[in-house]
Amino acid sequence: MAVELPTIAASDYLNSAVLMEDFLTGEQRQRCRLITDAAPARCAELLRQGDVAAALIPAIEYQRIPGLLAVPGVAIGSKHMVRSVVMAAKKPLPEIRTVALDTSSRTSVSLIRILFAEFYRREVAFHPAPPDVPHMLSEADAAVIIGDPALTFDRTGLHIFDLAGEWRRLTGLPFVFAIWAVRESAREAVTGLDFVAARDAGLCARPALAARYAPRLGLPVETLVTYLEENIHYGLEADDLAGLTHYWTLAARHRLIDEVRPVRWLPVTPGCG
Numbered sequence: 001m002a003v004e005l006p007t008i009a010a011s012d013y014l015n016s017a018v019l020m021e022d023f024l025t026g027e028q029r030q031r032c033r034l035i036t037d038a039a040p041a042r043c044a045e046l047l048r049q050g051d052v053a054a055a056l057i058p059a060i061e062y063q064r065i066p067g068l069l070a071v072p073g074v075a076i077g078s079k080h081m082v083r084s085v086v087m088a089a090k091k092p093l094p095e096i097r098t099v100a101l102d103t104s105s106r107t108s109v110s111l112i113r114i115l116f117a118e119f120y121r122r123e124v125a126f127h128p129a130p131p132d133v134p135h136m137l138s139e140a141d142a143a144v145i146i147g148d149p150a151l152t153f154d155r156t157g158l159h160i161f162d163l164a165g166e167w168r169r170l171t172g173l174p175f176v177f178a179i180w181a182v183r184e185s186a187r188e189a190v191t192g193l194d195f196v197a198a199r200d201a202g203l204c205a206r207p208a209l210a211a212r213y214a215p216r217l218g219l220p221v222e223t224l225v226t227y228l229e230e231n232i233h234y235g236l237e238a239d240d241l242a243g244l245t246h247y248w249t250l251a252a253r254h255r256l257i258d259e260v261r262p263v264r265w266l267p268v269t270p271g272c273g
């Protein structure tokens with residue numbers, strides 16, 4: 001009987017490409033099927049519905065979807081400025097009344113609600129919108145946008161709030177945007193996948209990935225290499241987990257999730273890759 005390969009999903013953002021490259025073209029390319037073009041919010045839906053065994057999901061969704069195991073050691077986060085998750089505003093902060101929220105996002109759109117409620121102490125109206133900053137700003141004072149579209153829109157004349165930068169300034173902690181999560185029922189199916197080894201192969205491929213994405217994004221290769229090397233953090237260490245736990249705690253306080261469940265980790269066998 002042919003062995004069914006597990007399907008895994010991630011977005012096609014440049015930052016995700018680092019975690020996917022080994023599964024796409026590297027040593028692990030024959031170990032799984034890939035969905036590489038689903039927006040992060042969609043990745044969470046695919047995992048929730050059981051359409052995929054594992055997905056790179058918005059970090060908040062780990063608390064919303066039952067029966068998931070988190071993959072240790074790997075994440076998409078930022079220690080300071082992330083550059084690709086921003087609120088772009090036509091007005092200074094005290095004058096913002098309406099905010100359009102990128103429908104691709106789950107973590108960052110919850111983060112901005114937390115920032116306003118917990119730290120800025122302002123009540124504003126939020127509404128969902130596709131990731132198109134000029135259109136979002138035609139209907140709102142500010143727009144939260146993530147991923148590649150956040151790297152490429154025209155920032156001229158806008159107030160830019162880097163959400164990882166704001167989080168760092170206000171909490172002193174790193175921020176975790178996305179993690180790999182596996183359906184518990186698919187645990188056996190993914191034993192052949194080594195997400196940490198894939199991450200490490202992807203880190204080495206950063207210059208090549210930047211060169212591949214540069215024409216599409218219309219940005220210099222060096223700018224994208226700097227983004228991948230200095231803005232995005234691919235580890236999930238103690239301080240990242242402290243940031244993640246604090247974010248979940250505030251998300252529960254502001255009723256964005258029901259409660260903070262302890263993380264259940266995917267057991268990782270050394271050398272399974």
Ligand SMILES: C=C(O[C@@H]1C=C(C(=O)O)C=C[C@H]1O)C(=O)O
Pocket residue numbers: 011013015016040041057058059076077082084085104105106107108109146147148150177178
């Ligand atoms: C840093 C980023 O983090 C992203 C932000 C997400 C969210 O807000 O839900 C989900 C996945 C991440 O890829 C980015 O894509 O720019």
